[in-house]
Amino acid sequence: MAGVSQTTVSRVLNTPDLVKATTVNKVLKAIEQLNYIPNEQARLLVTSRTNTIALLSGPLHNPFFSDTTAAIVNYANSKGYKVDVQFVQDEELEHAYSKILERKVDGIILSCILYEDPFFERLKRLDIPFITFNRKHQSNENFVEIDNEQAGYIAAQALQAVGHQHIAYVGGHLTVSTYANRFKGALCALGEAVSEKYIYHSNTTRTSISEGVDHLLQQSTLPTAIIGASDSIALNVIDELLKHNIRIPEDISVMGIDNVELAAYEQIQLTTVGHETEKNLGLIAITELIEMIENKKNSCVRITESVKLFNRKTVKHLK
Amino acid sequence: MAGVSQTTVSRVLNTPDLVKATTVNKVLKAIEQLNYIPNEQARLLVTSRTNTIALLSGPLHNPFFSDTTAAIVNYANSKGYKVDVQFVQDEELEHAYSKILERKVDGIILSCILYEDPFFERLKRLDIPFITFNRKHQSNENFVEIDNEQAGYIAAQALQAVGHQHIAYVGGHLTVSTYANRFKGALCALGEAVSEKYIYHSNTTRTSISEGVDHLLQQSTLPTAIIGASDSIALNVIDELLKHNIRIPEDISVMGIDNVELAAYEQIQLTTVGHETEKNLGLIAITELIEMIENKKNSCVRITESVKLFNRKTVKHLK
DNA sequence: TTCAGTTATGAATACGTAACCATTTTATCA
DNA sequence: TGATAAAATGGTTACGTATTCATAACTGAA
Structure with a gap:
């Protein structure tokens, strides 16, 4: 024409x-x-680019992933990338993994990797830039995290500092670096003092956390404070305690880790431990990933951000 | 080989x-x-399908969109579709629209359409299945919504029924069908009685809602109850009231609309109006959309679901 | 055996673009 | 004016798959 x-x-x-x-x-x-x-397909076929980033996130009802997903999608979009999102529970990882391998993408950002996950090697062989956030793999490559051990330590230590002696801990699977290190840090602060019966490792589902709380409430001496290994766990713990007509923090104090945006809401006011500058881990990760994609820099990203206490209203001062 | x-x-x-x-x-x-x-690109080139659905959602910090996004993405993934997500504020609609037109997708699901949006015609010309959820266009085609007028009516009426006489309303832009109809329904229940000074139409941002609350608090006679035109607005209103050391519901009652999952949490316990069967609008919409894509049925979808009151703890009974 | 019918395989093409190389046209300068 | 360089354009191919049509290899009954 x-x-x-x-x-x-x-x-x-x-x-x-x-x-x-x-x-x-x-x-x-x-x-x-x-x-x-x-026709974008045809263009992509010949350029062998996709302008697409795959995001494997944890479930969206977890406010942490709500924060990170928003940040990741918005940033990637602003840089001209489409985002192919999947929300995946740890139980369905295999399925999500196999799907991600089929889909041609320019980069992969994922939060769901396990510490000893064999998928990591497959990812590396793919020769596509990728990065994990929140969790990391044992190979210690391409991750963005907060200092989880420090976080666990600060959480426990802060409770001790205001007089708590019976401190319980509700965590997640130790196959996940995040939970393993937070637990390690907490144990470090609590020392020998901590009793087995105050420790519960959930699978982070609501029902599992309920069981954990029930377990704690059955102890002869109730804990005066509970550490939730993530804000999401902490919020679920609080919800469960409230259902038992236990007041927070009057009867039991609750401490989280992550400093999710929701935690600062007036209705919530969760005391928690989080990134010093309140930066979003997802945003840091996607920024790095796009950098990797566009500048072909294959230098390995290893970011561990320092954390601090965010003192709000779910912890009672006993002294 | x-x-x-x-x-x-x-x-x-x-x-x-x-x-x-x-x-x-x-x-x-x-x-x-x-x-x-x-190579998926090559396959898609020859089959002229993309196995991708574009989702244009409102911002994720709004718990309504958090619920719907999770439902939509999970369902679409389970049906073998990728989801290309964008989170978009009403202010940036144009940009998101133009991007969506460039991208080849099998279907489009969007929440952000305005009542008189000219984009709707362009969408129809694209000859790609699409559906709107939560909001609808004046053409009255391809939408899934709750009965917003009924919802507004029930919210106001429920407050009156327990004795509230000074009822305020914090809404959103009336260019949006959802807000227009909820307002209409509320007005219908409140009748002539309602005073201009108790009405505030925000742009649903946090700052705008703060201004609305400040406006209400400046009135000589304070309202005894506030209707938030959505749960998101209601939660922001509550947050703002709490910052002013106003107790909910002792000092002021708050009512939402949507019955977001968060509303049922113990820490929140928001009284609200929502879909009778607690079905997720996003899920209904994506189910219909995939039906349209796969069965080529071009029958127009018009779904308006009935609502009911969910009585929780943010409304005080005055009588 | 033989032949029709069936099953299994391959060759060639189309999808719509970007990239490479070749060619034509235009501009520049001696 | 001519030679040369530069700018503008076109022809052809490759990308990796699904599909169509043709062919080869089997099968079973007469």
């Missing part, structure tokens, strides 16, 4: 500087009239 | 029944050894 070759049309769209102005106009006019929209 | 043609490999992957068992095995073995992964 414009009387030019397909090659010239392609140039008009991609490198208009190489085409005479009058020709550009002819082509643009034809594009307008034909209501032409370039 | 398997000693067969590319055609046969294709058949092994798509219609293995048409291939001799021994050949299938040879090919699968080669696939294994070569670490072969089919």
Whole structure:
């Protein structure tokens, strides 16, 4: 219609500087009239890029992932990338993994990796930039996390500092670096003092956390404070305690880790431990990932951010 | 490597029944050894499908969209679709719209349409299945919503029923069907009695809602109850009131609309109006959309679900 | 055996673009 | 004016798959 070759049309769209102005106009006019929209599949086939990033996130009802997903999607979109999202429970990891391998993407950002996950090796062989956030793999490569051990330590230590002596801990699977290190840090602060019966490792589902709380409430001496290994766990613990008509923090104090945005809400006011500058781990990770994609820098990303206490209203001062 | 043609490999992957068992095995073995992964771009190019659905959602910090996004993404994934997500504020609609037109997708699901949005016509011309949830367009086509007028009416009426006479309303832009109808319903219940000064239409941002609350608190006679036109607004209103050391519901009652999952949490216990069967609007919409995509049914979807009151703890009974 | 019918396989093509190389046109300068 | 360089354009191919059509290899009954 414009009387030019397909090659010239392609140039008009991609490198208009190489085409005479009058020709550009002819082509643009034809594009307008034909209501032409370039076929992205075909372009991607030949360029072997996808402008897509795969996000494997934890479930969205966990406010941590709500925060990170928003940050990741918005940033990636602003940089011109589409985001192919999957929300995945640890139980369904295999299925999600196999799907991700089939889909051509420019980069992969995931939170669900296990410490000894064999999938990590497959990822590396894919030769696609990828990064994990919140959790890391034993190979100690390509991750963004908070200092989980420090976080666990600060959480426990802060409770002790205000007089708590019977401190319980509700965590997650120790196959996950995050929970393993937070637990390690907490144990470090609690020392020998801590009793087995005050420790519960949940699978982070609501029912599992309920069982954990029930377990704690059955002890002859109730704990005066409970550490939730994540804000999500802590919030679920609080909810469960409230159902038992236990007041927070009057009867039992609760401490979280993550400093999720929700934690600062007036209705919540969760005392927690989080990133010093309140930066979003997801945002840091996606920034690094896009950097990796665009600058082909294959230097390995290892980011561990320092944390501090955010003192709010779910911890009672006993002294 | 398997000693067969590319055609046969294709058949092994798509219609293995048409291939001799021994050949299938040879090919699968080669696939294994070569670490072969089919190129999805190429397949999509020839099939002219994308197995992708575009989701244009409101911001994720709004718990309503957190609920719907999770439901939509999970359902679509389970049906084998990828989901290309965008979180978009009403202010940035144009930009998101233009991006969506460029991207090849099998279907579009969006919440952000305005009542008189000209984009709707462009969508129809695209000849791609699409559906709106939560909001609808004036053309009255392809939407899933709750009965917003009924919801507004029930919210106001329920407050009156327990003795409230000074009822305020914090809403959203009336260019949005959802807010327009909820407001209409509320007005209908409140009748002539309602004073202009108790009405505030925000743009649903936190700062705007703060201003609304400040406005209400400046009135000589304070309202005894506030209707938030959505749970998100209601929760922000509560947060703002708490910051002013106003107790809920002792000093002021608050009512929401949507019955977001968060509303049922012990820490929140928001009294609200929502879908009778507590079904997720996003889930209904994505189910319909995939139905449209796969069965080519072009019958227009018009779903308006009935609502009821969910009595919880943010409304005080005055009588 | 033979022949028709069936099953299994392969060769060639199309999908719509970007990239490469070749060619034509235009501009520049001696 | 001619030679040379530069700019503009076109022809062709490759990307990796599904599909169509043709062919080869079997099968079973006469």
